[in-house]
Amino acid sequence: MPYEPPTHTVERSLRATTGAKVVAGLDEVGRGAWAGPVTVCAAVTGLRRPPEGLTDSKLLTPKRRTVLAGQLESWVTAHALGHSSPQEIDELGMTAALRLAANRALEALPVRPEVVILDGKHDYLGDPWRVRTVIKGDQSCVVVAAASVLAKxxxxxxxxxxxxxxxxxxxxxxxxxxxxxxxxxxxALGPTPHHRLSWSYLDALPRWQHLKRVRSVPDTASLEAGGQLGFEF
Structure with a gap:
């Protein structure tokens, strides 16, 4: 399906209105998984022309994503990844785990962003960062699309x-x-040490329900389609 390539429009606007010289893009992967960490990539790209075919990682084949990621690693000005473990997700809830992973990524950058473009409509990052949320930013913003591919x-x-x-x-x-x-x-085998034990998939597995962890303060913002027994991936 044809798609419009991402642009620097939002980044140019932020530079003009805020005076920011360093604008980072953030995207996450693994939010709806049953196992593994949630991963956030922070990328800084400047205003150069991106590699051909850059877009949201979900719109790319695995082979194309891998090739593009290799190109992006040498093309971006800087990038860093942050992770929150399954245990941290269970303990903190997804919103706080995302914030933790994002801060780890941002703090690992060799330059400190003055503005952060965050994919989606919810600002899970907050202070002390200046954040601009962009719905489908991984399709429309070069810097977020780059972060999307690298994270995935x-x-x-x-x-x-x-x-x-x-x-x-x-x-x-x-x-x-x-x-x-x-x-x-x-x-058949039950969860591994890499599984999230607060996820609702355990509700449908009677043999293993006793392993489910329940937080004292539910994270209502972290209810995920992936927490159910669907088969989207």
């Missing part, structure tokens, strides 16, 4: 590495997201 490829690689020890779960293919293979393995 890196987390997929991490899940493939984890999958070497848990072949039955299909992490190499589903990256920890819901899938028929993943569900069948959970029913």
């Amino acid at each position: 490829v890196r987390r997929d690689a991490m899940m493939a590495e984890l999958g070497a020890g848990y072949e039955d779960f299909g992490f190499c293919d589903n990256a920890g997201y819901p899938s028929p293979v993943h569900r069948a393995a959970l029913e």
